Amino acid sequence: MFTGIIETLGTIQELKKEKDNIHITIDAAITTELKIDQSVAHNGVCLTVVAIKNNSYTVTAIDETIKKTNLGEWQEGDLINLERAMKLGDRLDGHIVQGHVDQTGTCIDIQETNGSWLYTFEYDEKLNNITIEKGSITVNGVSLTVVNSKKNEFSVAIIPYTHEHTNFKNFKVGSKINLEFDVIGKYVSRLNQLR
Template sequence: MFTGIIETLGIVKDLKKDNDNLHITVSSNITHELKIDQSVSHNGVCLTVVAIQNDEYTVTAIRETIEKTNLGEWQVGDCINLERAMKLGDRLDGHIVQGHVDQTGICQSVEEANGSWYFTFEYDKGLSNITIEKGSITVNGVSLTVVNSKEKEFSVAIIPYTFEHTNFKTFKPGTKVNLEFDVVGKYVSRLYSLRS
């Protein structure tokens, strides 16, 4: 379980295909604190550490994860958001984030607004995911509040700290991002569909 509060950024150092799996090696300033078998959120995707060497560590993604996320588009040198799993007793500063990406979205626009930024994302409404005004959403692992919720689109407002300390600063129209919708909203949506 995660909070959506990004700890640090990592740099993709190596990508190796192994049948349907993808081994991803990341350089990070938290590598020395990691352990084999530890869960780390990478752009919102929960992956398990399988190897550590110096300031780099490796995680493995299976085909289903690659197909549901933007991992298949990663390249060496990409900057990714990292968060270690929450410790029992920690404050929940963001919202409950599982690290299970529901689908990807596409950045439609980036607007600067006197020191902050508005990012608008579009997603496939056919997958039955929903947002609500002032509800929670996770974009590339970042816990955010939805503004301007629409049927297949939403926006988020980004403060300077978040812009500088996450990979939001690299987004432009057309950027594919990982979306994890609010877990409470997903259960409500599922219950509603079962009653119909």
């Protein structure tokens, strides 16, 4: 379980394909605090630490994860948003995030406003995911509040701190991003489908 509050950025050092899997080695400031078998969210994707060496650690993504996320487009040198799992008893500063990406989306507009940024994303409505105005959404692992909610698109307003300390600063129109929709909203949506 995560909160969507990014701890740090990591840099992809190596991508190694093995059958349908990809082993991803990341250099990160939090590496010395990690242990084997620990869950870490990478751009919102929960992956398990399988090896640690010096300031780098390795996680493995299986085919199912690669298909549902933007992980197949990652390249060596890319900056990745990182968050370790939430500790029981800590404040929940973001919202309840599972680290299970529902689908990818595409950045379709970026507007720099007077001191902040407005990013707009589009997603495939056929997968029955929804957003609501002022509801929660996770974009590349970042917990955000939805604005301008529409049937298959939404916007988020980004403050300077988030812009500087996440990989939002690297987004361009056309960037493919990972989306995890609000878990409570997913349950409500599913219940309505069963009626």
